[in-house]
Amino acid sequence: MMSAVLGLLSFGAGLALVLWGATVRRGMERDGVLHGAGLMPAGAARDAA
Known part of the structure; x- marks a missing residue:
């Protein structure tokens, strides 16, 4: 039972x-925007571009 729960998680x-x-x-x-910039906030990504 526990393994089924862990599998679903x-x-x-x-x-x-x-x-x-x-x-x-x-x-x-x-x-x-360049790849990798998606992790930054939208404003910072726009400024970097």
Whole structure:
């Protein structure tokens, strides 16, 4: 039972990471910001570009 719960938790965490990465990449493509700048606040990313 415990292993099933841990499996579901790890699956959910992996899915959340994939969705977060896709969102960051889509935002960078829309703003034309260099890769890696998606981790910075929007204002700092714009200033760096």
